[in-house]
Each structure stands twice: as C-alpha cells, then as structure tokens.
Amino acid sequence: xxxxxxxxxxxxxxxNILDNLRMVFDIKVIQDMxxxxxxxxxxxPDLLLLKSEDITGIVTAYCKKNKTKLIAFGDxxxxxxxxxxxxxxxxxxxxxxxxxxxxIEKSGISVFVDNQSGKxxxxxxxxxxxxxxxxxxxxxxxxxxxxPSQVEKYEILNSSKYIIDLGTYDLYDGVLxxxxxxxxxxxxxxxxxxxxxNLVSLTECLDYIQDINNEEEIQSNLDVLKNSFFKENSTTFxxxxxxxxxxxxxxxxxxxxxxxxxxxWISN
Amino acid sequence: xxxxxxxxxNNESMVDNINSLSRVQPCIVFSGALVxxxxxxxxxxxxxxxxxxxxxxxNFRLCQQLPHLGYCKKRYYYIQNYEWMDxxxxxxxIIKNTLLHPSVELIVNDQSQVKLMEELTNKKVKxxxxxxxxxxxxxxxxx
Numbered sequence: 001x002x003x004x005x006x007x008x009x010x011x012x013x014x015x016n017i018l019d020n021l022r023m024v025f026d027i028k029v030i031q032d033m034x035x036x037x038x039x040x041x042x043x044x045p046d047l048l049l050l051k052s053e054d055i056t057g058i059v060t061a062y063c064k065k066n067k068t069k070l071i072a073f074g075d076x077x078x079x080x081x082x083x084x085x086x087x088x089x090x091x092x093x094x095x096x097x098x099x100x101x102x103x104i105e106k107s108g109i110s111v112f113v114d115n116q117s118g119k120x121x122x123x124x125x126x127x128x129x130x131x132x133x134x135x136x137x138x139x140x141x142x143x144x145x146x147x148p149s150q151v152e153k154y155e156i157l158n159s160s161k162y163i164i165d166l167g168t169y170d171l172y173d174g175v176l177x178x179x180x181x182x183x184x185x186x187x188x189x190x191x192x193x194x195x196x197x198n199l200v201s202l203t204e205c206l207d208y209i210q211d212i213n214n215e216e217e218i219q220s221n222l223d224v225l226k227n228s229f230f231k232e233n234s235t236t237f238x239x240x241x242x243x244x245x246x247x248x249x250x251x252x253x254x255x256x257x258x259x260x261x262x263x264x265w266i267s268n
Numbered sequence: 269x270x271x272x273x274x275x276x277x278n279n280e281s282m283v284d285n286i287n288s289l290s291r292v293q294p295c296i297v298f299s300g301a302l303v304x305x306x307x308x309x310x311x312x313x314x315x316x317x318x319x320x321x322x323x324x325x326x327n328f329r330l331c332q333q334l335p336h337l338g339y340c341k342k343r344y345y346y347i348q349n350y351e352w353m354d355x356x357x358x359x360x361x362i363i364k365n366t367l368l369h370p371s372v373e374l375i376v377n378d379q380s381q382v383k384l385m386e387e388l389t390n391k392k393v394k395x396x397x398x399x400x401x402x403x404x405x406x407x408x409x410x411x
Contacts, residue, residue: 142353
C-alpha cells in the first residue's frame with residue numbers, strides 16, 4: 001500500500017495513525033502543498049492523509065478517479081474519513097513496551113510539564129515534595145532537570161515509580177512502562193487512575209501513593225490499565241480505520257504484527 | 269595529585285585555598301584564563317585531557333567535560349550554587365552528562381544541600397566542603 005501524507009498535521013490521532021502505519025508501510029510525506037499534483041502523480045497513493053483546508057478540487061478529483069482513499073483532519077470535506085479537532089484524542093501506543101527495561105530499579109516521582117497551565121502545580125511540587133521535574137516549561141527550582149527527548153522520557157519513566165502528568169499525555173507510556181500515573185485533569189478518567197484537578201486533591205493523591213498499604217492496589221490498578229491497553233490502543237484503532245476504508249489485507253498485516261509483539265512483550 | 273578545572277580565578281577563596289594546599293600537596297590548575305594569584309602549576313584547560321589524577325570543578329559548564337577526561341582517576345562536581353537553574357534551554361542530556369553521570373561524584377558546599385542532591389541524583393554525596401575548605405581538599409587529595 002502506498003501512502004502519502006502531509007507534514008506536521010497537529011492532531012494526536014494523526015500521530016497515532018502515522019506511527020502505526022509506518023511500522024508496516026512506506027509513507028511519503030509532502031511538505032509544500034503547492035506541489036500536491038506532482039506528488040500525487042509520482043507516488044500514486046492508495047491512501048492520502050491531509051488537513052481539510054488543503055483538500056482542493058484537484059485532490060478530490062484525483063481521489064475519485066483513482067479510487068484513492070482520503071482521510072481528512074479538520075471540518076467539512078468530502079473525504080472518506082474525517083477527524084475533527086474537538087474530538088481529537090491520543091490513544092496508548094503499545095510499542096512503548098519495547099522500551100521497557102526491567103533491570104532498572106524504580107524509585108521516586110517524576111513530573112512532566114509542557115504547558116503553562118501546569119506551572120503552578122509544578123512549582124508547588126518542587127517546593128513541597130521529593131520530585132524530579134521535566135518538560136518544556138522551566139521551573140525555578142534545582143529539581144527541574146530539563147527537557148528530555150522521547151527516548152530519554154522512556155528512560156525516566158523506566159526509572160520512576162510514579163509520574164505526575166500535568167497535561168503531557170505521558171500517562172499511557174507510564175502505565176506501559178509500569179509507572180503509575182497521577183493525572184491533572186477535569187475529565188473523569190478510568191477509576192484505576194488517580195486524578196486531581198487542584199492542589200488539595202493532588203495532596204490526597206500523593207498521600208495515597210506514599211502509603212505503603214496501597215502498594216498492592218496500585219499494582220493491581222496498573223495491571224487493569226495495561227490489560228485494557230492491550231485490547232484498545234492506537235494499533236487496534238488504526239486496524240479499525242484500515243478495515244473501514246476497505247484495506248483488509250493491510251489491516252490483517254498490522255493485526256498479525258500486533259499479536260506477535262504483544263506475545264513477545266508479555267513473555268519477556 | 270589533585271587537579272582543578274576552573275573557568276577563571278575570580279573566586280578568591282578558591283585561589284587562597286588552592287595556594288594553601290599546593291604548599292603541602294602537588295596540585296595543578298587547568299584554566300581558560302591566566303590567574304596570576306595562583307602559586308601552583310597552571311595549564312591550559314585542554315591539558316586536562318591528559319591528566320590522570322583526581323579532578324574537581326565547581327562550574328556546571330565545565331562539568332560537562334568531566335566524563336570525557338578519560339584518564340582521570342576521580343571526577344568531582346563541586347556544587348556551590350545550583351547552576352543548571354540558570355541554563356536556558358536545559359536539555360536533559362546535559363543533566364545526564366553532569367549531575368547524573370555515573371563517573372561524576374558530588375561535593376556540596378553545605379550540609380543542607382546533601383538531602384536534595386542525594387534525592388535528585390540517587391548518588392551519595394562524597395564530601396561537604398564549605399567554601400573550598402583546605403582540610404577537605406587535603407582529604408580528597410589523600411584518597
């Protein structure tokens with residue numbers, strides 16, 4: 001299957017789909033949309049992923065003529081599938097499990113903060129708790145240890161016992177690397193997570209994880225979450241999309257790979 | 269033999285204590301600038317790459333070189349201020365190559381820093397050395 005996609009589509013669901021398709025298929029990326037006609041003719045894609053605002057008459061005509069499937073990100077298009085920004089959400093990427101390092105002893109609480117809305121909480125944590133803080137928002141404390149790359153983030157998660165996710169969506173990677181997440185959010189998450197939306201509920205969450213009597217419950221919550229991720233994750237989501245678009249052989253290839261990987265990770 | 273990797277000689281307390289130490293112990297300073305007040309051997313900073321003794325720096329930027337000084341017997345980062353707080357941007361890999369690097373051992377200026385640094389780095393602080401205390405420098409040199 002040949003896939004052509006636009007560069008830097010700022011959707012979490014796009015990131016999820018692309019990460020999974022990349023594992024099995026060759027993907028061509030177009031950066032300058034003024035060259036779309038040339039790109040379509042050169043790549044002859046079976047599947048096209050574009051922002052809605054960049055879907056022109058040329059693109060729709062090409063797709064109709066060549067039976068190319070079109071996934072759009074944005075509002076109101078004639079695409080075969082449309083993802084709207086307001087419904088955009090990240091799904092767990094279980095390939096994170098390939099970064100699991102069982103030889104590292106887990107300890108401590110790591111905090112990830114990438115936007116200003118989490119700064120107040122991060123400042124509070126730096127002043128009052130034994131934490132290590134990472135992320136794009138600089139915190140004025142020696143406990144702020146900089147901006148990690150994605151692989152370094154996996155290293156940090158592997159070595160941490162708990163993470164506090166201040167809106168960075170690291171909760172999924174945390175669970176998959178056996179690091180229990182405390183999540184800063186107003187939405188109701190699965191009860192297996194610990195979540196907070198103010199400093200009082202944060203303190204309660206921290207009291208909970210620091211009580212050794214809760215260790216078994218935390219481990220069992222982690223197992224519940226991890227098992228749910230095996231059933232529903234970004235790969236199963238991508239498989240579903242391929243099925244809906246009629247790429248049954250391709251979805252089967254991804255499904256086989258998913259099954260093999262899960263077996264490997266569980267047996268290791 | 270004890271070596272000091274320094275940025276300049278602006279810290280008088282450091283210079284005085286290195287001078288005191290040099291009277292009883294062989295020591296060597298690797299500096300990027302001339303320090304006329306120093307009464308010991310002063311070499312260009314890059315000469316540290318050939319040095320095979322114990323080395324100390326109190327400079328966060330220079331601390332990044334410590335893991336690359338392949339012949340050094342021991343490498344110490346002397347934390348007086350939390351200098352990484354001033355770095356902007358601060359990639360985590362720099363922290364990994366300094367504070368958290370397994371070959372870099374820690375000296376702190378004050379007992380009150382010990383708990384924080386041990387919690388942050390998961391390493392034991394080797395020495396508490398107040399303002400380049402010559403007695404502690406002697407202990408390090410005698411290791």
